[in-house]
Amino acid sequence: MRAYSAAQVRRAEEPLLAAGAPLMQEAAGALARAVREEIRAGTPERGTSAAGSRPTAPVTRGRVAGARVCVLVGSGNNGGDGLFAAAFLAGRGVACDVVLVGTHPHAGGLAAARRAGVGIHLAGDDDGVSVAVRLALRSHVVVDAITGIGARGPLRGPAAGLVTALGDAVDAAPAPPVVVAVDVPSGIGVDDGAVPGPVLVADRTVTMGAAKPGLLLPPAAGAAGRVEVVELGLDALAAEPPDAVRLTGADVADLWPVPTADDHKYTRGVLGVVAGSGAYPGAAVLTTSGAVRCGVGMVRYLGSTPVTAAVQARHPEVVAGRGRVQAWVLGPGIDPADGARAEDVERTFEDALRAGVPMVLDAGALPLLPDGLPAHAVLTPHAGELARLLTDAGDDASRADVEGAPVAALRRAVEITGATVLLKGATTLVAGPGTPVYAQADATPWLATAGAGDVLAGVLGALLAGRSGDVVERPALAAELAAAAALVHGRAARAASAGGPIAALDVADAVPGTLRDLLTGEMMDG
Template identity: 60%
Template sequence: MGPMIRAHSAAAVRAAEEPLLAAGEPLMASAAFALATHVVAELRARGRVAGSVVLLLVGGGNNGGDALFAGTHLVRRGCQVHAALVSDGVHEGGLAAARAAGVRVHRVLDAADPAAAVVDLARRCGVWVDAVTGIGARGPLRGPAAPVVAALAAERSAWPQEPVVVAVDVPSGIGVDDGTVEGPVLPADVTVTMGTAKPGLLLPPAAGLAGRVEVVALGLDGTLAAEPPAACSLTAADVADLWPVPGPDDHKYTRGVLGIAAGSQTYPGAAALATAGALRTGLGMVRYLGPEVPADLVRTLHPEVVTVPGRVQAWVLGSGVDPADAARTAELHEHLSAALAARLPVVLDAGALTLLQEDTRLPDLPATAVLTPHAGELAQLLTACGEETAREDVTAAPARHARLAAEITGATVLLKGPTTVVAAPAGPLFAQQDATPWLATAGAGDVLAGVLGALLAGYGDLIASGTHDGAHLPASLSAAAALVHGRAARIAAGLPPGPGEGRARTGVPITAGDVAAAVPAALRTVLG
């Protein structure tokens, strides 16, 4: 289990490289050798190295030079290497070295149809190395590179046996610093990134196009250690450090008591699922407060739950609550006001998010209030706050809109999606790509609210007393809850717990109840 993945902006990377380049460090030579090593590893995993045919997609800039120099190493390993030059200006030293080593260079821009020429060449190659653009590019691909990459992406998806695609630094065309995808991108199986991860490799939607991310250490660690990361992704080891584990002197009150005001006469299942998610984490107690139908269901399914008011250390509010239910909405407002007054952490989900849009009596929220919207709910919240936003805007730039919502409300925002994004008003973004598409099922968000609420309850007294940093800790805990929830979904679907582990890709259908039941198994992979 490795440490947290930290991603730094393109500007920070360039600033870290400057003193090393001035000192004569051979960064390109190191990057090229590492790239060639990763390509060889991919070839070996698929059968053979010598005799394999590799295509380098070479644009201008240093990552094109990395690919050309890597090609010289691959020729020496017995590969047949082709280089398609998709830019008028490529790295001269790399091009000269590639030619001298025996790399076959193709000036595809001289063809009547460059995209067709590249596709014809690509069909003969089992590995495509994407070095069209690097971290200096901004916006979508332009010029001849755009139709070339679009054609290759279409060709790759159509092949019964897909080629292996290795991206150099970043898949060409993604938003390097924000993860946006505004034009064609060739999805990668593996991205070999230099010096440090880049935010676009962690943030959606680009994160879904990067494949497995391999970071090549180029000696930038010392300089970047003093530079706050732009984005982070927790690993199991980080979650193990964060998760409260009981000691011999603990009891149910020191282990955390979570109050849940969720579910309704119409949607009682939300109460049961949020409660199930919380109980499976191992906290001390769940205190459920709600109407008769959901309360009876919770008592029947979970007899250990207490259904009378009393002391709590965190709250989960709003899951399965209809905003049109005035009485229930008033109860949510009462619980939220009490939590804010006591400086207790609180999860605001579903119906409680609508409460924020309509209730002008509420003060600005602290970072210890965690909002858990999906894209549509976040768009509604931002629009209600004066920032006209559509669901499509959020899905196109999740990180940007999650951060905007955090800045406007003061709260921590956990934006649910294929990659979960967590944003606080300040500090790095968190991005967790730990789940499976099978998790997109009714009630899964209720389970996540319960898991997150339980984790916050474990820190509730410390946060309320100011012992822990209430401004930044909730974001880390939210990311930790997303990792455990995602791993539980993968285990329930019959998949390895970590997204990069094993070869199983599909799994089997699951329900939200299956996810809740798998939380202990997910924690076993983290804590064990």
């Protein structure tokens, strides 16, 4: 899924609008179909979705005729989409109410809604907001058509009051309505994924022409629910570089190295690992487990005798000692204050830079970074580690700063280091010099467990080793491969979890089956 900025989408729409293409009618028709699908699917029971705040499990199924829909309408074209959709639904027997939040609703859409017998209400004051909340709570579906891609900054005035009140009411309702957003959930940062004020969390977003970056980027992505792109023939976007990208299972199948009959263990990639210490021996086991379970040709491990013994007890195929490798993983489970292990990392840095091979730099390696890293070096910090990296470089950044504006922090880290950076989180972000931001939201919340990042480092290292020559030749490929590794890691966690708790080794053990399903097309996206 490729996401384009508001300016890019507008430019692509211009020739179609000039030619008289009925874009609003097509958008409204697609929106109405989505609402009808949600009505047929039934009223959801209260629970928790992947976004963390939205019910998901249907308990009743409904007929379209006789259902109730409440459409929140602002002043822009998104409001026009909502009004025309309301008119269409009313013609199919749906009881529709429109709540006008803006002062200048789309004239043609408003006329169509009135002709269809849609109830029109105003939300200009506290009484209007109270009426709107009552209408919404008695509805099967609420359509958020308040603002679109032209909005900037937080919602203000009646829109902010309505969204705040309705969000609280929906969260407290025993049988809340399904929320469908038009183009984007109102109030999000369309281009940067910011959440500067109140936002009505959607179960489904029907976005027009192309995905917008805010639907893929955190924190706003958590408010978008399922994202459906309505094709409007914006062919001009094919020549535009996307702002954000989310890989699918099919992309991983294209990117992952698959052995042929002519391959042997050296051609399939050899990965070197400097991870673990006396204090954190498990990190070495977890990192090598992630790599071995990906099917890399060989893993070489460098560490103390006791930690090496622990690694080989779990994976006797791991080879101890230095030798030629196609990629490195450095840093999991290493304290930079541990002089001997820090020296191992720094020496290996030098070897890797001299050999020109890709590397994954995690945890204890991050404070030891040399200046001027290549793009095929991939840093894998979490938000706290990224904040420290930025602060050490002269920027005043806290963990909260990174979590509040993760894309800006990610881009700044790429600029400072020259490397590719993978920022771990509920939505994992990856970017390198000159690349779009990759945003992967494939995991389960159960993946937030000790050692999961070590497994990811091993998975990514194995992939870089298997595609080492390609990455060195095309350094921008490192970001795409890092996103692919995050997808595999997240899908493996989902498979291992099956809705319940997991440990990091469970994730590693689920990687082979996950890869098999991705490579054979048996694991569907969703």
